[in-house]
Amino acid sequence: MKVRRCTAVVIEPRENCRFDLGDLLSGGNGLVRERRWLALAPHLEAAQPLSDDEVLLMGRFSPDAWEERQVPLDAAVARLLQCGLLIADVPASGPHREADERYRALRWWPLAAITHHAARWDGVDSVQSMQRLGTDNIAGLLRACGTPPPATIEREAAGPDLRLPRSAPGALEALMAQRVTCRNFDPDRSLEQDLFSRMLERVFAAQACVRQGEGVDFLKKYTPSGGSLHATEAYLLIQRVEGITAGLYHYRPGEHALRPLPAPVLPLQQLARDALAGQHWFAHAPVLVVYAPRIARSHWKYQHHPKAYRALMLDVGHLSQTLYLSATDLGLGAFVTAAINEVQLEQAFGLPPMEAGPFAVGGFGWRAEQQEIAELDPNRAVW
Ligand SMILES: Cc1cc2nc3c(=O)[nH]c(=O)nc-3n(C[C@H](O)[C@H](O)[C@H](O)COP(=O)(O)O)c2cc1C
Structure with a gap:
């Protein structure tokens, strides 16, 4: 043998x-x-x-x-x-x-593969865990973790500081100032289909496709991507969008179309809450987006590459920021979280963990009228 x-x-x-x-x-x-x-x-x-x-x-x-x-x-x-x-x-x-x-x-760099695999959660309730440890509030965090490192640092200076001029805020600053992670979605309000469609078009649609040879296509999107590979797929858990049946979908960036996927075993609201590791404040969003990079597409170019995984994480971060700003521009709330139960998402969407496992979940929709869960809005840009 x-x-x-x-x-x-x-x-x-x-x-x-x-x-x-x-x-x-x-x-x-x-x-x-x-x-x-x-x-x-x-x-x-x-x-x-x-x-x-x-x-x-x-x-x-x-x-x-x-x-x-x-x-x-x-x-x-x-x-x-x-x-x-x-x-x-x-x-x-x-x-x-x-x-x-x-x-x-799949040609993973082994340490990234092991990190990806071992960091997946299965049935974790992060909210309950924090409550048990008493770290779901600042007083408890300070008790458990002590004082955090300062918010800014003072490096030893090699000369006097160069003070930079403050500029008058323009349209982009005004938009960015209104971006506040939403933890209070209106559980009853549906999202209009044209807003939903526009969101997906801005964040995930291909603006062009550049063909470099037979089977060698590069998509152009509004968001940058390592190696121009745009390996991240968007899987959707749709709860309330006008004219679209609630369920699971895969977004097709070339066609700007949704492909329906088999219905999950659990009711959607339960799946949303489980997938979000108990974070009920996100689970009411009318649309959840699972960011799931296709490893083979990245590793076609970055074989066994120590930076490939990092680039994929950065890709997801960039997409998320585009989603946040697009939603803010349309008057919608948005969020992202990495505290997710990857295993439940893999099962629901039929994603092989080492080939296309989820990295994060985002979402968007209308905010509720009342703020019940705290949002970070010190400048009262939203509330
Ligand atoms: C990578 C990442 C992960 C996050 N994970 C969570 C999370 O698990 N739960 C949550 O309530 N917010 C999460 N957030 C939102 C942050 O808490 C939020 O960005 C932060 O409090 C600053 O508030 P702001 O986005 O309104 O500026 C996450 C944000 C990022 C960028």
């Missing part, structure tokens, strides 16, 4: 700390620290615990060169094969080998 190591793996020495009453009663401080090795591999759903010996054994296998092994295998190799950290050329290893080959074909 031929055996190799999986394509990418990071072995983390993780320490968990838990409270133990027995330890406290027997004179300890009640905290028990446990250390173990965990193998993080992007083709496997869960991190795999390893023994000291297994850590060393993993290091002896190549991810590329198959090694001939006698059957029956020794127990340690058999266990690593069973959990998918080693791959073999036999049918029993098939599902792990296919997952590993799918991952390999």
